[in-house]
Every structure is written in C-alpha cells, then in structure tokens.
Amino acid sequence: MPARASYANGPSSTPLLGETIGACLRRIAAEHPDREALVVRHQSVRWTYAELEARVARLASGLLRRGIAAGDRVGIWAPNGAEWVLAQYATATVGAILVNVNPAYRTHELAYALRQSGVRLLLSAARFKTSDYRAMVDEVAGGLPALEEAIVLGDPAWEALAGTDVDAAAVAERLASLDPDDPINIQYTSGTTGFPKGATLTHHNILNNGLSVGALCGYGAEDRICVPVPFYHCFGMVMGNLAALAHGACIVVPAPAFEPAATLEAVAAERCTSLYGVPTMFIAMLGDPGFATHDLSSLRTGIMAGSPCPTEVMRRVVDEMHMAEVSICYGMTETSPVSTQTRRDDPLERRVGTIGRVGPHLEVKVVDPEGRTVPRGEVGELCTRGYSVMRGYWEDPEKTAEAIDAAGWMHTGDLATMDEQGYLNVVGRAKDMVIRGGENVYPREVEEFLYTHPDIADAQVVGVPDERYGEELCAWIQVREGAAPLDADGVRAFCADRLAHFKVPRYVVCGEPFPMTVTGKVQKNLMRERSVELLGLSAAAATA
Structure with a gap:
C-alpha cells in the first residue's frame, strides 16, 4: 500500500466572510453597539463598538476630504495605540492601502519602504523611545516624490483630520464601491535580495484569517484579548484586531510596546480571557518580580507564535497563567499570516513539538526540490494555498513568481515534516532567515x-x-x-x-x-x- 502523501486541507462548516473590513465593522457595531471594542490603557481610551465606528467614520471622512482615492497608499509609523486602530479601519473603509512601517525602522529603512510603496500620506508618531520620528521624516522626505504630507499624531493637523465632520453619504458611497479582493495592506518583510519586499494583502486575506484564528481559539463577543505584540505586524493587526472584530470581542492594549509588568496588570485589571506573545514575552512575564501578585485567573486561551516554545515554558503558561487552551500558530506575512494552528484540546506535547494542523479553508503540502509531494514523515519544503495567500509583492512580479507557483502554492522556504495525523513540524529553513x-x-x-x-x-x-x-x-x-x-x-x-x-x-x-x-x-x-x-x-x- 503506497505511503500517504504529505498533503492536508482544512474542511470547515463556517463559511468565509465575503465582505470588506469596513463593512464588517459596520455589521459588528450594529450587532454589539454597547460592547467594549478597544481599551488602550496607556491612553485612557475605552471605546464601545458604536464609539469606535463613529470615530472611524470621522477619520474616513477626513481622508476622503483630503482626496485619498481607493488604492492610494497611506503609511502608519507608530507604536501601539488607539490612532493605529483608527488608521487601520478608516483606510480600509475608504479603500486606501495601509502601509505598515516598523516602529524600529531608522532612516535607511523608512525611506525605502515609503519610496517603494509610493506612500502619499504618512501618519507618524512624534517620537518613540530613542527615535525622533519627526526629525527622521524631515530627513528623508525630500527624496520621496510621492509623499504629499506627513501628519504627526497628536498635532493639530491630526486632530483636524481625525475630527472631521462625518460625510455619511460619501463614506457609504466609497464603501459600497470596494471589493473584498481589493488590496488593503502592505507589510514589508526582510528580503533575501538586500531589500524588504512589500507583501500585499486584501480585505479577504486578512479578515478571514482573523476570523479563522479566532474561531480556533473559541472566541465570542464576551472575550477580551490582551495584545502586547505590535500592530505593525500581522500578529497584532490580524490575529489581534481583526480576530476580535470578526467575533465582536474586545482588544486590550497594555502599553505602546511590550512591557511585562504592564501586560500582567492589563490582564488582571481588564479580566482578559486571551493573551498573545512570542515565547520570549511569556518568559519575561513569568520572570517578572511582581508576577505572583497578579490575578490571571480570567485567562483561558491565547496565542504563542514567532518561534518554538520550550516545554517548561509552555507548562508554566498553562499551569501558572491559567491558559489551558493556549494555541501555537505558524505562518508568514505572505499568508496573512496563519497557515497552521494547534487546537484547544491538543495535548501539551503537540503544542511544543509541532506547529499544529492546517487551518480552515486552507491546504498545505510538503514537497521535494522538484515540487513533488513527499510521503508523510519525510522532510521537504512546506507550501500553503488558499484564501490567505497574498496578492503578491508590491510592484515586484519577479519575486512574486518565485514565491507563488503557477498552481497558487506559496513556498514558505521552511523545511518541515507532516505526521500521520496531519501535524507539521518545522525542522529547518531552506532560506537563511x-x-x-x-x-x-x-x-x-x-x-x-x-x-x-x-x-x-x-x-x-x-x-x-x-x-x-x-x-x-x-x-x-x-x-x-x-x-x-x-x-x-x-x-x-x-x-x-x-x-x-x-x-x-x-x-x-x-x-x-x-x-x-x-x-x-x-x-x-x-x-x-x-x-x-x-x-x-x-x-x-x-x-x-
């Protein structure tokens, strides 16, 4: 009897969403107007879904009044905060493509990202940690012919833009003209060719990935998700913000960037049910001097991603942080990002020894260098296909063709094995990442x-x-x-x-x-x- 092939797909009884992000926000706000949608502790922000939608409509009206067209690129360069969330939803509402700029970027990287994507309007923090964003923008702006304006969050120009009187008819008309397959987000991934590549994602890509990841975490409208991971990355803006939106849940932002004590305080004070982080974040929280003083009993789940989790750390997260249903996710920016995920009832050894099974509505396979699917248990390159695969790298068809083959498979560059139950394990990297x-x-x-x-x-x-x-x-x-x-x-x-x-x-x-x-x-x-x-x-x- 021939060996089973290293191929699996994710059947699901939950249909994909065929709507744009802006339409989803309107629908969820109508269903849950008085539920908290966003809590940003360091800014004393506490908005219901009705309040969030109203503020998004103001900023969307401001973007329309400034002449931002569907497909125009709007950059956001800021740490986690309420403004980031408003920018994410307002740009989606008017069909502008949000370009995420890593808060850690310096002038060399900033100039490249803004120039390559053709950002027309940049929304920027004034500064963050030791970085003077205002000065760096001034330094590079002269070499960016597409950049018409840079608005600093908190300045009068921002307050005017975000406080624009709502033009309901204009916003509704623009929203109705958009399609779920329109590109809506560009995220820069470090490039093997010396420059980052702009992974271009659609409403359909990221909204449905948020929906699926949240569903596997068991999210409902009563959940409160603590997100100390950055919004500029898919982990924050998709697995965090959009997973919450798709299920009517609440996002809790502890601080502008990860701080162990602030995160623990947020979980306890806000009675969060879910907590996100990479393994090093969980290690830092477990090692925080005040760890034992925080009541974390409200937690039941969360997501750990970014790198493998040591067994002892996972055990402590389950036992001491009450996260019995914590999930491991694997993916890449180019796949919106999650392709595989452990399930809530998976035993501990599955969560530390694998990257889970294929997600709903997706396919995965493991192939040899000639592209042939290998038998289960053999090593090969992990590939994924489905709704989550990006449109391509922004204005780089050559690199897109190298990553996505003629049959629509995204080649991850990671070497993996698939076992008889469909669980995958990454054993190395074909690329030098x-x-x-x-x-x-x-x-x-x-x-x-x-x-x-x-x-x-x-x-x-x-x-x-x-x-x-x-x-x-x-x-x-x-x-x-x-x-x-x-x-x-x-x-x-x-x-x-x-x-x-x-x-x-x-x-x-x-x-x-x-x-x-x-x-x-x-x-x-x-x-x-x-x-x-x-x-x-x-x-x-x-x-x-």
Missing part, C-alpha cells in the same frame, strides 16, 4: 547594508544561538586593505541609527577567512559552527 526573539531577519538585507561601510570589503551574516532570543546575528567582516580592524562596537555604531535594533549584529568576527566551497560559495553552515567556537556559545547551542 534568522529568528531573533520572534523578529524575522534575512542576513542578506543586513549584509547589503554593511557593504555601504567605507572600510568593509565583504560581509556575511549568520544566526548564532542565544539563550534569551533564540538566535542573535553574527557578522563576519573582511576589511578593505589598509583599513583598521573593525570590532563589534564599531559595527553596531555604524548600524545604530539606520537599522532596526533587531537587525544590528550583536557579534562581529573580523579577519577570519570565510569557509568556502571549491566553487567559491560561502559555507554558512560552517560559518555558524565556527562562530559558536570563536564566541564561546556552546552552552547556548546546547539549549537551542
């Missing part, structure tokens, strides 16, 4: 940037094991002839103001010969092994 604390970093992007250093002749970047973040970046450097040796401090100083902090190499190896094949190709696997030896990371490697 490094996952640092849940942030995806492609070494080539960092390498291309390092090449701009006047003293660097060649640079190679690999991931090395780290006990806290899972992986850290290590840059191997060859300096130009006659240049002084570079150390880690010098390289980090060069990167600090122009690359996001998680892309700045923690380690630098200078002057070591690059391990090469006979054909002259750098052997990154040997480079990683040698880095562990040179940097004394054997202990971290043993726990990875």
Whole structure:
C-alpha cells in the first residue's frame, strides 16, 4: 500500500466572510453597539463598538476630504495605540492601502519602504523611545516624490483630520464601491535580495484569517484579548484586531510596546480571557518580580507564535497563567499570516513539538526540490494555498513568481515534516532567515547594508544561538586593505541609527577567512559552527 502523501486541507462548516473590513465593522457595531471594542490603557481610551465606528467614520471622512482615492497608499509609523486602530479601519473603509512601517525602522529603512510603496500620506508618531520620528521624516522626505504630507499624531493637523465632520453619504458611497479582493495592506518583510519586499494583502486575506484564528481559539463577543505584540505586524493587526472584530470581542492594549509588568496588570485589571506573545514575552512575564501578585485567573486561551516554545515554558503558561487552551500558530506575512494552528484540546506535547494542523479553508503540502509531494514523515519544503495567500509583492512580479507557483502554492522556504495525523513540524529553513526573539531577519538585507561601510570589503551574516532570543546575528567582516580592524562596537555604531535594533549584529568576527566551497560559495553552515567556537556559545547551542 503506497505511503500517504504529505498533503492536508482544512474542511470547515463556517463559511468565509465575503465582505470588506469596513463593512464588517459596520455589521459588528450594529450587532454589539454597547460592547467594549478597544481599551488602550496607556491612553485612557475605552471605546464601545458604536464609539469606535463613529470615530472611524470621522477619520474616513477626513481622508476622503483630503482626496485619498481607493488604492492610494497611506503609511502608519507608530507604536501601539488607539490612532493605529483608527488608521487601520478608516483606510480600509475608504479603500486606501495601509502601509505598515516598523516602529524600529531608522532612516535607511523608512525611506525605502515609503519610496517603494509610493506612500502619499504618512501618519507618524512624534517620537518613540530613542527615535525622533519627526526629525527622521524631515530627513528623508525630500527624496520621496510621492509623499504629499506627513501628519504627526497628536498635532493639530491630526486632530483636524481625525475630527472631521462625518460625510455619511460619501463614506457609504466609497464603501459600497470596494471589493473584498481589493488590496488593503502592505507589510514589508526582510528580503533575501538586500531589500524588504512589500507583501500585499486584501480585505479577504486578512479578515478571514482573523476570523479563522479566532474561531480556533473559541472566541465570542464576551472575550477580551490582551495584545502586547505590535500592530505593525500581522500578529497584532490580524490575529489581534481583526480576530476580535470578526467575533465582536474586545482588544486590550497594555502599553505602546511590550512591557511585562504592564501586560500582567492589563490582564488582571481588564479580566482578559486571551493573551498573545512570542515565547520570549511569556518568559519575561513569568520572570517578572511582581508576577505572583497578579490575578490571571480570567485567562483561558491565547496565542504563542514567532518561534518554538520550550516545554517548561509552555507548562508554566498553562499551569501558572491559567491558559489551558493556549494555541501555537505558524505562518508568514505572505499568508496573512496563519497557515497552521494547534487546537484547544491538543495535548501539551503537540503544542511544543509541532506547529499544529492546517487551518480552515486552507491546504498545505510538503514537497521535494522538484515540487513533488513527499510521503508523510519525510522532510521537504512546506507550501500553503488558499484564501490567505497574498496578492503578491508590491510592484515586484519577479519575486512574486518565485514565491507563488503557477498552481497558487506559496513556498514558505521552511523545511518541515507532516505526521500521520496531519501535524507539521518545522525542522529547518531552506532560506537563511534568522529568528531573533520572534523578529524575522534575512542576513542578506543586513549584509547589503554593511557593504555601504567605507572600510568593509565583504560581509556575511549568520544566526548564532542565544539563550534569551533564540538566535542573535553574527557578522563576519573582511576589511578593505589598509583599513583598521573593525570590532563589534564599531559595527553596531555604524548600524545604530539606520537599522532596526533587531537587525544590528550583536557579534562581529573580523579577519577570519570565510569557509568556502571549491566553487567559491560561502559555507554558512560552517560559518555558524565556527562562530559558536570563536564566541564561546556552546552552552547556548546546547539549549537551542
């Protein structure tokens, strides 16, 4: 009898939503007008669905009055806050494509994202942590011909835009003209070619992914979801905001960015039923000095994603945080993002040893290098197909064709196995992506940037094991002839103001010969092994 193929699909009795995000907001607000929709603790915001819809209508009217057309790009560069949520729903209501800009970006990355996507209007925080957003926007604006205006959140221009008198007829007319398959969001993923690629997602992509993820978490209108993960990423804006919207639940935002104590306080004070985070966030919360003082008994579920969860951490999350139904999710920005998920009744070993089973209305398969589906238990590349697959990379048909094949399968670049019950396990990465604390970093992007250093002749970047973040970046450097040796401090100083902090190499190896094949190709696997030896990371490697 032939072995079963590594293929599975997700049958579901729950139909997909055939509506736009704006239409969904109107429907849910009509069904649950007095239920809390959004609580932002650091801003003292507490809005019902009726209040949220009314504020979205004001901002949508302001965008229309400014001449924003369907398909125009509007950027948002800010940490988590009420304004981010308003921008997400208002742009969707008028059909503008929201371009998410990572709050950690510096000028080099900001300018690229705004230029490549052709952002016409940028909504920006004034500053965040050590970043002066206003100054950075001023620095790059001259090289962005499409950018007509940058509005700083909280400034009078923002208050005027967000407080525009509602033009109900104009908003309704625009909303009625939109289609669920219209692109509505661009999210930049670190690129293997040296520059990020703009994954372009539709209403249908992300609204239905939120619906499906929430359904597998068992969400209903009474749920309160604590979201300390960033909105600029699919984890926050889809698995958080849109999962809540699709089920009429409430989003609770503890702080502008993750803070363990603030998150624990929010869960206890708001009686949250669900909590999100990458494993390092849960580790930080469990290790917080005040952990035992918080009543977390309202929790029942949540999502852990971004990187594998150690067994002991998962056990403590279930036992000490009361998250008996916590779910593991796997996916990528290009798939809106979730493709596989563990179920509420899965045993602990499934949640720490697998990435779950295929989600509703989706297909997955594991293929060999020739594209043939391998038997169950064999290693191959994980592919996914269905409603969640992006429209493509923004204005990059060549890269889109490399990622999505003629049959509509998205090739993830991850190596995986599928067992007899359909559970998948990622065993490696076909690409060289490094996952640092849940942030995806492609070494080539960092390498291309390092090449701009006047003293660097060649640079190679690999991931090395780290006990806290899972992986850290290590840059191997060859300096130009006659240049002084570079150390880690010098390289980090060069990167600090122009690359996001998680892309700045923690380690630098200078002057070591690059391990090469006979054909002259750098052997990154040997480079990683040698880095562990040179940097004394054997202990971290043993726990990875």
